[in-house]
Amino acid sequence: MGAVLEVPIIQGVSLFSTYTPASIIKRFIAYLIDLLIFYFAFFTPFLSIYAFLSNLPISSELNVLKNYILNSPEAYLKLLVAYFGGLFLLLAYFTFFEALLNSTLGKKLLNLKVVSDKSKISFVSAIIRNLSKSVLFFILPYDTLLAIFNPSKKRFFDFLAGTKVVNISSVYKIEE
Amino acid sequence: MDDLIKNVSVFLMMLLFSVLLAIILGIIFYSEGGNVAQINIYNEISSSSSVFSGSISSEDIINLIKKADSDPNIKALLISINSPGGTFVSSKEVVLSLKAVKKPKICWMHDIATSGAYWVATACDVIVADEFTLTGSIGVTGSYLEYSKLFEKYGITYVRLVSGEKKDIGSPYKNITSSEREDLQKLIDEMHNYFVESVANNRNLSKDFVLSIADGNFMTGKEAYNLKLIDYLGDKELVYNLTQKYANLTDIKVVVYETKFNWYDLFLGTISKAIENKLSNNNFLIKV
Numbered sequence: 001m002g003a004v005l006e007v008p009i010i011q012g013v014s015l016f017s018t019y020t021p022a023s024i025i026k027r028f029i030a031y032l033i034d035l036l037i038f039y040f041a042f043f044t045p046f047l048s049i050y051a052f053l054s055n056l057p058i059s060s061e062l063n064v065l066k067n068y069i070l071n072s073p074e075a076y077l078k079l080l081v082a083y084f085g086g087l088f089l090l091l092a093y094f095t096f097f098e099a100l101l102n103s104t105l106g107k108k109l110l111n112l113k114v115v116s117d118k119s120k121i122s123f124v125s126a127i128i129r130n131l132s133k134s135v136l137f138f139i140l141p142y143d144t145l146l147a148i149f150n151p152s153k154k155r156f157f158d159f160l161a162g163t164k165v166v167n168i169s170s171v172y173k174i175e176e
Numbered sequence: 177m178d179d180l181i182k183n184v185s186v187f188l189m190m191l192l193f194s195v196l197l198a199i200i201l202g203i204i205f206y207s208e209g210g211n212v213a214q215i216n217i218y219n220e221i222s223s224s225s226s227v228f229s230g231s232i233s234s235e236d237i238i239n240l241i242k243k244a245d246s247d248p249n250i251k252a253l254l255i256s257i258n259s260p261g262g263t264f265v266s267s268k269e270v271v272l273s274l275k276a277v278k279k280p281k282i283c284w285m286h287d288i289a290t291s292g293a294y295w296v297a298t299a300c301d302v303i304v305a306d307e308f309t310l311t312g313s314i315g316v317t318g319s320y321l322e323y324s325k326l327f328e329k330y331g332i333t334y335v336r337l338v339s340g341e342k343k344d345i346g347s348p349y350k351n352i353t354s355s356e357r358e359d360l361q362k363l364i365d366e367m368h369n370y371f372v373e374s375v376a377n378n379r380n381l382s383k384d385f386v387l388s389i390a391d392g393n394f395m396t397g398k399e400a401y402n403l404k405l406i407d408y409l410g411d412k413e414l415v416y417n418l419t420q421k422y423a424n425l426t427d428i429k430v431v432v433y434e435t436k437f438n439w440y441d442l443f444l445g446t447i448s449k450a451i452e453n454k455l456s457n458n459n460f461l462i463k464v
Contacts, residue, residue, distance in 0.1 A: 041187070041190075041191065042190060042191060042194040043194075045191070045194055045195060045198070046194040046195070046197060046198040047198070048198075049195060049198035049199060049202060050197075050198040050201050050202045051202075052202065053198070053199060053201075053202025053203060053206060054201065054202040054203075054205045054206050054207070055206055055207060056205075074207050074429075075431075077205065078205050078207075081201055081205050082201075085197060085198075085201050088197075089193075089194055089197060092190070092193055092197075093190055096186055096189065096190050096193070097186055097190070100182075100186050101182060101183065101186055105183075105187075108183070
């Protein structure tokens with residue numbers, strides 16, 4: 001909490017950015033937006049190219065897909081690779097954006113930012129904080145539960161990474 | 177401006193990463209498609225397919241058959257059936273398309289392969305079913321709902337404007353006349369005759385024999401086996417062994433041939449078909 005950045009605009013006026021812990025709901029909406037962006041912008045091209053090159057027919061019907069998997073162990077392996085490849089890519093999406101821009105596209109839309117307890121968010125801490133949002137997605141609900149009952153709104157993986165998600169609010173202050 | 181350039185740069189970097197990962201994984205896990213094409217007929221066979229109405233179009237099936245036939249890597253076709261039948265013409269189209277294929281064709285029946293679906297199966301070289309698979313039901317139906325009495329009750333009148341006396345034959349909004357009934361029955365009998373003849377030819381059975389059992393009733397796989405309507409009673413293992421034997425392959429690798437996913441069909445196509453069906457004056461459809 002509090003002003004962390006002071007940028008002089010004109011003589012006597014400064015722009016302050018204040019950071020307050022972001023609410024879980026806002027973060028969840030940002031996460032959903034990110035998932036949508038990820039699905040259409042990155043996962044779909046990934047899957048299309050992978051399926052084309054690996055000779056994996058993408059199914060439109062579940063029973064057809066099930067039958068294909070049952071009939072071909074190779075297809076099962078290919079699908080598993082697509083599945084884990086997709087999760088890895090999701091991790092990469094969050095990591096790249098947060099490590100390089102301190103925010104994902106979803107977070108940017110909602111004026112959220114990831115800040116590190118130290119000076120700058122590193123690739124390693126970006127990977128750690130996003131594990132439960134991608135490859136370890138099955139523990140995300142428990143991870144989120146911790147954030148709900150925590151004043152700093154930090155998930156368990158935020159604690160591990162030494163990061164937190166904050167609201168960015170800009171205020172102008174006239175100097176006396 | 178700097179911020180925008182930064183955002184776009186990271187976005188493009190991520191996109192490049194996705195493409196590179198896809199290329200690397202795609203190359204690593206590439207494998208030949210397979211030597212046996214499995215074509216699934218898991219819904220009612222009709223002239224148009226719909227995800228919601230649960231039907232598969234004859235055109236889609238035929239395209240898959242042609243695709244498998246023209247693929248030099250494919251040595252045999254495995255027709256996997258779980259369908260109650262379909263419309264007469266659609267079923268016939270699939271039968272003719274399968275008959276034109278020179279590669280070995282093995283049919284695998286699951287829970288149900290009756291009527292038109294059984295007809296399709298007869299176009300294969302071998303038919304395998306479970307002893308409790310429902311099959312047979314050789315017959316034709318043109319039954320339909322007629323709403324004229326319901327309309328009468330609610331004071332709705334069918335304004336009949338036709339250029340010929342039988343132009344609206346089969347319309348659900350009016351009573352069928354005896355002459356119309358006769359015409360339709362004649363058509364159904366003609367189709368039934370064609371169906372029976374085709375089954376007899378495909379299965380190397382006498383027409384009289386097929387006619388004697390073509391009362392429209394279903395039968396179990398076991399009964400069908402005793403009547404020589406199918407060749408084997410068995411499961412997937414037997415199906416694969418037979419495919420291997422008929423295609424003269426040392427090892428079989430089954431690949432499922434399927435129709436491409438189509439967003440238009442899923443949304444707009446389904447809606448337009450539903451509207452088309454609702455507006456259609458004639459719901460008369462002959463099914464096998």
